[in-house]
Amino acid sequence: AYSEKVMDHFANPRNVGEIPDADGIGEVGNSKCGDIMKMYIKVKDNTIVDVKFKTFGCGAAIATSSMATELIKGKSIDEALKLTNKAVMEALDGLPPVKVHCSVLAEQAIKAALADYYKRN
Amino acid sequence: AYSEKVMDHFANPRNVGEIPDADGIGEVGNSKCGDIMKMYIKVKDNTIVDVKFKTFGCGAAIATSSMATELIKGKSIDEALKLTNKAVMEALDGLPPVKVHCSVLAEQAIKAALADYYKRN
Ligand code: FES
Numbered sequence A, B: 001a002y003s004e005k006v007m008d009h010f011a012n013p014r015n016v017g018e019i020p021d022a023d024g025i026g027e028v029g030n031s032k033c034g035d036i037m038k039m040y041i042k043v044k045d046n047t048i049v050d051v052k053f054k055t056f057g058c059g060a061a062i063a064t065s066s067m068a069t070e071l072i073k074g075k076s077i078d079e080a081l082k083l084t085n086k087a088v089m090e091a092l093d094g095l096p097p098v099k100v101h102c103s104v105l106a107e108q109a110i111k112a113a114l115a116d117y118y119k120r121n
Helices: A004-011 A059-072 A077-081 A085-091 A097-120 B004-011 B059-072 B077-081 B085-091 B097-120
Strands: A024-029 A036-044 A047-055 B024-029 B036-044 B047-055
Touching: A004 A059, A024 A097, A036 A059, A036 A097, A047 A059, A047 A077, A047 A097, A059 A085, A059 A097, A077 A097, A085 A097, B004 B059, B024 B097, B036 B059, B036 B097, B047 B059, B047 B077, B047 B097, B059 B085, B059 B097, B077 B097, B085 B097
Parallel strands: none
Antiparallel strands: A024 A036, A036 A047, B024 B036, B036 B047
C-alpha cells in the first residue's frame, strides 16, 4: 500500500534529531491522532542551512517529515514557506488516503518554525 | 508526556518482524488514524512460543505492541486471550489520553491472531 519512497524514508528517516542552537522551533499537534511534531531550523543569510525533526507520529508522519526536511534544506526561507504537503506527498509518490492527515504535520511544523524565526528576528 | 517505559519500548521495540511459518496471523486497522498492525504467533502445546509484530503506526502503537508481545510470550493461549489494552498501558506506566486509541491495536491484533490460529486448527 505504501510506495518504495515512503518505505525508504520510514526505515531510514533523514534529519531526525534536535538543533540545540536552533534559530526557529515549530511544534504542532495533530488533532486527529494526537501526534506531535517538533521541527528545528538553522538559518543563515535567509537560507535554511540545517533542519531537524522529532516525532512520535506514525510511519507516514516520519516519511513525510523526512522528505519535507530534504526539500527545504539549502533553500531560501521564501521557498520553504511555499512548500505544501501536496508537494511532499508527490515527492513520495503518494500516500494512502487515510494517511494524508499525517502529512499535514510536516508542512505545519515547518511554517511554525519559520514563524518562530521571524518572531525572534 | 510519555513515561520512561513508553520511550524505551518506542526506541527499542521488542519482537518486531514477521514469522514466516506462523500458526496464526492477525491484521487489524485503526479507524481513527488509519494505522495498521500485523501480529504473528507461533503456538506449541497451547503455549505462545513466539510472537512478532509489524506496524506503520505511531510511537504509542509501537510501544504498546512491544510490551504486549512481551506479556504474552511464553504464556498459554487462554492467558493471552485475557490480555487487555488496559493491562498493557498499566505495564507501560500509562499513556496520554489522546494516544489510548493506539493501544487498542495491539490487543485487537493478538485476538485476531489467536482467532486465526483457532480457525486453522
Ligand atoms: S496514531 Fe495511529 S496508531 Fe497511534
